Every structure is written in structure tokens, then in C-alpha cells.
Amino acid sequence: MAAAASLNLIIAIIICCIGRGTRAQSAAAPCASTLAPKNAAPSVAPGWSAQVVASGLQKPRGMVFDTRGHLLVVQQGVGIARVRLSAEKGACVRAEGEVADVVADERLNHGVELAADGRTLYASSAGAVYAWDYDADEGRNSSGPREVVNGMGDPEDGHVTRTLLMSRRVEGMLLVSRGSMANLDPAAQDISTGVSTIKAFNVSNVTDSPYRYTEDGVLLGWGLRNSVGIAEEPVTGGIYSVENSVDNFEREGVNIHQNNPGEEMNFHGYLNGTETAEQGGNYGYPSCYAAWDVGEIPQSENVQVGTQFAIGDQNATVNDTFCRDGHVAPRLTFAAHMAPLDMKFNGNGTAANRDSPIGYKLSVIPFDGAGSPTAASTSNTAALDIVSNADLSRCPDSCFRPAGLAWDGQGRLFMSSDTTGEIYVVVREDGGSANEAGPSSGLPSPPSSTGAAPSGPSGAAVGKGEVVDVARFAAVWAGIMALPLL
Numbered sequence: 317m318a319a320a321a322s323l324n325l326i327i328a329i330i331i332c333c334i335g336r337g338t339r340a341q342s343a344a345a346p347c348a349s350t351l352a353p354k355n356a357a358p359s360v361a362p363g364w365s366a367q368v369v370a371s372g373l374q375k376p377r378g379m380v381f382d383t384r385g386h387l388l389v390v391q392q393g394v395g396i397a398r399v400r401l402s403a404e405k406g407a408c409v410r411a412e413g414e415v416a417d418v419v420a421d422e423r424l425n426h427g428v429e430l431a432a433d434g435r436t437l438y439a440s441s442a443g444a445v446y447a448w449d450y451d452a453d454e455g456r457n458s459s460g461p462r463e464v465v466n467g468m469g470d471p472e473d474g475h476v477t478r479t480l481l482m483s484r485r486v487e488g489m490l491l492v493s494r495g496s497m498a499n500l501d502p503a504a505q506d507i508s509t510g511v512s513t514i515k516a517f518n519v520s521n522v523t524d525s526p527y528r529y530t531e532d533g534v535l536l537g538w539g540l541r542n543s544v545g546i547a548e549e550p551v552t553g554g555i556y557s558v559e560n561s562v563d564n565f566e567r568e569g570v571n572i573h574q575n576n577p578g579e580e581m582n583f584h585g586y587l588n589g590t591e592t593a594e595q596g597g598n599y600g601y602p603s604c605y606a607a608w609d610v611g612e613i614p615q616s617e618n619v620q621v622g623t624q625f626a627i628g629d630q631n632a633t634v635n636d637t638f639c640r641d642g643h644v645a646p647r648l649t650f651a652a653h654m655a656p657l658d659m660k661f662n663g664n665g666t667a668a669n670r671d672s673p674i675g676y677k678l679s680v681i682p683f684d685g686a687g688s689p690t691a692a693s694t695s696n697t698a699a700l701d702i703v704s705n706a707d708l709s710r711c712p713d714s715c716f717r718p719a720g721l722a723w724d725g726q727g728r729l730f731m732s733s734d735t736t737g738e739i740y741v742v743v744r745e746d747g748g749s750a751n752e753a754g755p756s757s758g759l760p761s762p763p764s765s766t767g768a769a770p771s772g773p774s775g776a777a778v779g780k781g782e783v784v785d786v787a788r789f790a791a792v793w794a795g796i797m798a799l800p801l802l
């Protein structure tokens with residue numbers, strides 16, 4: 317991989333519910349129109365700007381840009397809306413005109429995707445994935461829904477969002493993530509239930525009969541409690557997910573749920589048929605979990621951040637040896653209960669995002685441009701905050717809550733906040749693309765765009781390469797408390 321590419325890969329993450337107001341408010345940008353945030357203005361890392369683009373939506377969740385540059389947004393329990401955007405540059409972009417309903421279907425709750433050519437729209441309910449022919453010029457579907465995958469569960473099944481991801485590397489492969497039916501769900505121990513799995517389906521050849529979720533498709537992993545964010549690393553095609561781990565964790569008679577287990581970023585191999593050790597493996601749930609605050613774990617010999625360790629009282633079948641030997645460990649681990657909800661790589665493999673409902677924030681995770689995060693798997697400072705709630709004591713009621721992310725063609729990052737009905741845009745104030753490693757990413761300035769990972773459209777404007785204060789971010793993570801959501 318070109319060395320030039322190795323400096324500017326980042327993952328953006330959204331963390332939903334907690335954070336700490338250590339940073340400055342974003343400076344009000346001189347925009348022609350300003351929408352006041354419903355709650356307090358977000359706290360934004362130096363060098364970045366976050367502005368409200370649209371408000372008054374009904375629980376906006378997953379988002380995707382259509383080929384005309386408008387945002388298709390799932391309003392949970394309502395359907396899919398199209399938000400048209402103004403031509404304003406940078407953070408001054410705003411919703412324009414009426415928010416139009418594309419599909420009214422109250423079963424839709426989170427997942428949305430478009431085929432590579434933008435002409436087939438996919439969305440998910442708890443039980444099925446549907447497809448419509450979509451006309452971006454008109455902003456509407458031109459066919460009724462067809463079921464492409466079904467048998468995914470019921471609306472009463474606990475975790476009911478089914479995140480969708482259409483591969484950009486292997487044509488026609490649609491990834492679907494199904495979470496558990498309860499906090500601790502024994503059904504996840506039985507691979508045939510399809511519970512707590514991520515699967516990929518070739519939807520380019522789907523016929524009148526939809527795929528059955530439990531029986532068909534390629535298994536990318538099981539034992540995944542609720543992996544709401546899934547993303548494809550654009551340089552190598554590697555599939556990553558971010559997993560919301562268990563609440564109320566006990567170990568050897570001690571309740572250590574406050575800071576354990578960690579939330580996980582897992583690797584699932586590739587879709588191109590090349591096998592990896594991870595793909596299709598068991599990632600631990602509901603028996604094994606990733607360590608976060610090692611010091612609080614009883615009997616934690618040989619346990620580091622990210623080590624798989626056993627829940628409950630270790631015994632002759634479920635113990636730390638079993639967890640380490642038979643299960644896929646995460647590539648990165650994050651603070652307990654951050655509840656990551658989305659994860660997006662930038663278009664050129666230089667950024668990905670993940671969002672989570674205990675952190676209530678947007679973070680970035682640097683990648684090396686060759687398919688892997690730069691931080692070691694034992695790191696507890698891998699995620700760097702970009703946008704957070706200034707006063708976490710007011711969460712969840714008076715906070716924005718990130719739920720979905722989408723990049724536009726100009727490298728701007730759009731973030732939905734379901735509880736406040738808002739969509740934000742996040743950009744770098746120096747005009748650089750948000751999908752570049754910016755001043756707060758902790759990375760040196762991205763090099764000029766050569767090699768396998770060229771910069772985004774406005775990415776020629778390179779960050780100043782300030783050195784980030786990593787200790788400050790570590791303090792933010794340490795402050796995260798249990799706040800089980802979703």
C-alpha cells in the first residue's frame with residue numbers, strides 16, 4: 317500500500333449518550349441561515365464545526381445520499397423521507413423546501429441503503445429487507461416494495477434495528493446485522509437461530525422468493541450482541557462492525573457493569589471470497605466479552621484491554637481460556653456503554669464513523685490506509701471525540717443523540733439525532749474535508765493526494781497537523797458511566 321495513504325485513514329464514530337464538556341462551543345459560522353439546536357449547542361473539537369441542517373423530523377435514524385445529492389432518511393416508525401439540501405458551502409448547507417415522504421411504512425426503523433447505481437432503494441423492518449426501484453430525479457420510488465430477505469424476527473424481539481450495508485467492492489452484496497432479543501440472549505448460542513449475527517446476501521440475483529435470513533447468505537460472524545454499525549473499509553474491502561455489548565455485567569460475584577465489558581470494533585474479513593480466520597467465527601456473546609477497565613475485573617490474570625474474558629463465575633466450560641481460544645477478539649475496544657450506533661469510513665479509506673448512545677457523541681478512529689486501525693488492540697484511547705454534548709448531566713432528555721451518519725460528495729459528514737429530530741453537518745473549519753484526518757484526529761497532516769487513497773474533493777486543503785492532546789480524550793472516556801439504552 318502506498319505510504320502516502322497510510323497517514324490519513326480515519327473512522328468516524330457516533331457515541332450516543334455520555335461525554336464531558338471540556339471543549340469550546342463551536343464558533344457561530346457566518347451562514348445565510350441558522351437553525352438553532354433544539355437543546356444546548358454541541359461541544360465541538362477545535363478546528364471543527366457542527367451546524368443544524370434540518371429539524372422537526374420524526375426520529376431520524378439511518379441516512380443515505382441519493383445520486384442527486386439529497387438525503388434519504390429513515391424516520392423510525394414513519395418511513396423514508398427525502399431532505400433536499402441547499403447549495404451552500406461547508407457548514408452553511410441547509411434543508412431546502414418541504415421534507416418529502418418517499419415511502420410511508422411504519423415498519424421501517426433504521427436501516428437504509430442504495431444500490432451502487434442509486435436506482436434500487438433498500439430499507440429494513442424488524443422482520444425483513446425490502447427493495448424499491450428508486451428515481452432520484454423525481455425523488456420517489458417507481459415500484460412497490462419487494463421482499464429480498466425475510467425471517468429476521470418480530471417487532472417485539474428486543475433489538476429490532478437491522479442495519480444494512482451495500483458493498484461497494486463486491487457488487488450486489490447486501491450486509492444485514494441482526495441483534496439479540498434480550499440483554500443476555502441464550503438464543504445467540506445456537507447458530508441456527510440467526511440471532512446476533514451479521515450476514516451478507518447477494519441481492520443482484522434475488523428472484524421472486526426472498527432469502528431466508530437464518531438459512532441463506534454468507535455468515536460474517538455470530539455471537540455479536542447488537543452490531544448496529546457496519547462498514548466496508550474502502551482500500552481493502554475489509555468489513556468492520558461496532559458492537560453494543562452487555563449491560564449489568566457480573567464476574568465472580570461482583571457487579572462490574574460500570575466500566576465493563578467494553579464495546580467492540582470487530583473485523584469480519586472480506587466479501588470477495590478470500591477466507592480469513594475471523595469470517596463466520598464466534599465473537600463471544602453471550603459467554604465472552606472484551607475487557608475495558610481491567611483493574612475492576614476480579615481474577616484478571618492475563619487480561620488486557622480487549623482480551624476476551626468470561627461472564628459470571630468461571631467453570632469447567634465457560635472460563636477465560638475458553639473465551640480466548642475459541643472466539644474472535646475485537647480489533648479495538650471502547651468504553652463500556654458507549655453504544656455505538658453507526659460507523660462510516662470516508663470514501664477513500666481515510667475515515668470511518670461510529671455512533672453510540674451512552675457517549676452521545678461523534679468520534680473518529682484513525683486507520684492506517686492499509687485496512688487496519690492505527691491503535692493497538694489493547695489501546696483505550698483509540699477513539700477521538702469530534703462532537704459531543706457539552707453537559708452530560710442533562711442527557712438523555714436535553715441532549716442530541718447521534719443515530720446515523722452519511723458522507724456527501726463534498727466530504728461533509730451528516731449526522732442524524734433521533735431524539736431531537738435533527739440532522740447536523742460536521743465539517744472542518746479550515747475547509748478540509750471532514751473525511752480527512754483533521755486537526756483533532758491526532759494524526760499528522762494528510763499528504764497530498766497521491767497513491768491509493770486520494771483525498772476527498774475538498775481534501776486538498778490539508779489540516780494544520782496540530783498534535784492532539786490524547787490524555788484529554790482519555791479523561792473523557794474514563795468519565796463514561798453506565799446508561800444502557802437501546
Ligand SMILES: *[C@@H]1O[C@H](CO)[C@@H](O)[C@H](O)[C@H]1NC(C)=O
Nearest residue numbers: 419420421457458459460461
Ligand atoms: C412506492 O412504495 C409504496 C410503499 O412501499 C407503495 O405503496 C407505492 O405503490 C409505491 N409507488 C409506486 C409508484 O409503485
Ligand SMILES: *[C@@H]1O[C@H](CO)[C@@H](O)[C@H](O)[C@H]1NC(C)=O
Nearest residue numbers: 517518519520521522523533
Ligand atoms: C445467487 O447468488 C448466490 C451467491 O452467489 C448463489 O448462492 C445463489 O445460488 C444464486 N441464486 C440464483 C437464483 O442464481
Ligand SMILES: *[C@@H]1O[C@H](CO)[C@@H](O)[C@H](O)[C@H]1NC(C)=O
Nearest residue numbers: 486487488489518520521587
Ligand atoms: C451474485 O449473483 C450474480 C448473479 O447470479 C453473480 O453474477 C455474482 O457473481 C454473484 N456475486 C457473488 C459475490 O457471489
Ligand SMILES: *[C@@H]1O[C@H](CO)[C@@H](O)[C@H](O)[C@H]1NC(C)=O
Nearest residue numbers: 551552553554586588589590
Ligand atoms: C480479496 O481482498 C483482499 C483484501 O483486499 C485481497 O488481499 C485478496 O487478494 C482479494 N481476493 C480476491 C480473490 O480478489
Ligand SMILES: *[C@@H]1O[C@H](CO)[C@@H](O)[C@H](O)[C@H]1NC(C)=O
Nearest residue numbers: 627628629630631632633634
Ligand atoms: C458455566 O458458566 C456459564 C456462564 O455463566 C453458565 O451458563 C453455565 O451454566 C455454567 N456451567 C456449569 C456447568 O456450571
Ligand SMILES: *[C@@H]1O[C@H](CO)[C@@H](O)[C@H](O)[C@H]1NC(C)=O
Nearest residue numbers: 631632633634635636637638
Ligand atoms: C475451561 O474451559 C475449557 C473448555 O470449555 C475446559 O477444557 C477447561 O478445562 C476449563 N478450564 C478450567 C480451569 O476449568
Ligand SMILES: CC(=O)N[C@H]1CO[C@H](CO)[C@@H](O)[C@@H]1O
Nearest residue numbers: 663664725768770771772773
Ligand atoms: C479510491 C476512491 O474512492 N477515490 C475517490 C476519493 O475521493 C474523490 C473525491 O470524492 C473521488 O474522486 C475518488 O474517486
